[in-house]
Amino acid sequence: MFNFAKSMLLAVSASVLNPVLGAATVRINALGDSITGSPGCWRALLWQQLQNANIKNTDFVGTLAGQGCGFTYDGENDGHGGFLATGIVKNNQLPGWLSISKPDIVMMELGTNDVWSHLPTETIVAALTKLVDQMRSQKPTMRVLVAQITPMNPSGCSDCNQGVINLNKAVVAWAPTKSTAASPISVVDCFTGFNTATDTNDGVHPNNSGNAKLANCWFTPLKAAIALAGGNTTTVIPSASTNSKR
Numbered sequence: 001m002f003n004f005a006k007s008m009l010l011a012v013s014a015s016v017l018n019p020v021l022g023a024a025t026v027r028i029n030a031l032g033d034s035i036t037g038s039p040g041c042w043r044a045l046l047w048q049q050l051q052n053a054n055i056k057n058t059d060f061v062g063t064l065a066g067q068g069c070g071f072t073y074d075g076e077n078d079g080h081g082g083f084l085a086t087g088i089v090k091n092n093q094l095p096g097w098l099s100i101s102k103p104d105i106v107m108m109e110l111g112t113n114d115v116w117s118h119l120p121t122e123t124i125v126a127a128l129t130k131l132v133d134q135m136r137s138q139k140p141t142m143r144v145l146v147a148q149i150t151p152m153n154p155s156g157c158s159d160c161n162q163g164v165i166n167l168n169k170a171v172v173a174w175a176p177t178k179s180t181a182a183s184p185i186s187v188v189d190c191f192t193g194f195n196t197a198t199d200t201n202d203g204v205h206p207n208n209s210g211n212a213k214l215a216n217c218w219f220t221p222l223k224a225a226i227a228l229a230g231g232n233t234t235t236v237i238p239s240a241s242t243n244s245k246r
């Protein structure tokens with residue numbers, strides 16, 4: 001006899017279990033400065049967006065604890081307030097951080113403080129190159145998402161925004177030359193649509209409006225990287241009810 005109730009139960013359990021079995025936990029490290037870490041509530045919004053999209057095979061990692069953003073989220077990160085990309089290289093800090101957090105994906109948003117310090121674009125890009133090399137020493141298949149950083153207009157730095165524009169342009173040219181099949185680099189545009197007048201209170205750091213924009217710019221590229229890094233092996237298994245009809 002065809003047992004309809006039993007076949008329905010099998011079909012339901014197969015469809016519920018399969019996505020859970022499909023994807024491994026992916027370790028994600030947000031690497032940056034105060035825009036990322038102090039408090040960097042765009043990461044909380046981003047985590048929330050992943051939950052809403054039912055992407056739960058993530059572990060956000062880093063040597064810094066998350067700060068309060070009004071709700072519980074997975075907040076570890078390496079957003080070190082005031083740090084320069086060139087400073088992190090000079091002080092050889094990244095290898096130690098990575099050896100603790102062991103990420104599969106690094107979301108790098110650096111350069112703001114370098115630009116603020118009036119460093120040449122090429123010097124900043126050379127630092128990004130070194131940081132990517134150090135990421136690959138930690139994990140040869142590291143997936144790297146690198147931001148075109150947000151615009152800036154702090155008081156007393158009238159040429160800062162042009163520095164950001166120059167850096168972002170250079171990053172777009174640099175990324176494909178540094179990207180490899182084993183360790184791809186994707187550029188994430190967090191510049192376009194971000195307005196220092198309405199998305200920050202100080203010309204630099206995102207307010208709630210800016211945080212929403214940062215979460216949005218990262219979401220789709222991060223989702224794609226998670227699917228690739230986690231090995232999205234979700235496959236369509238013939239349902240039990242289909243089988244039982246044979």
Ligand SMILES: *[C@@H]1O[C@H](CO)[C@@H](O)[C@H](O)[C@H]1NC(C)=O
Binds near residue numbers: 207
């Ligand atoms: C963001 O900051 C700007 C400038 O201070 C302000 O006009 C705007 O209301 C703020 N938006 C939010 C959502 O905090």
Ligand SMILES: *[C@@H]1O[C@H](CO)[C@@H](O)[C@H](O)[C@H]1NC(C)=O
Binds near residue numbers: 055223227
């Ligand atoms: C994995 O693939 C399935 C089927 O194509 C899709 O529905 C799901 O959204 C994917 N998961 C992620 C994390 O991309």
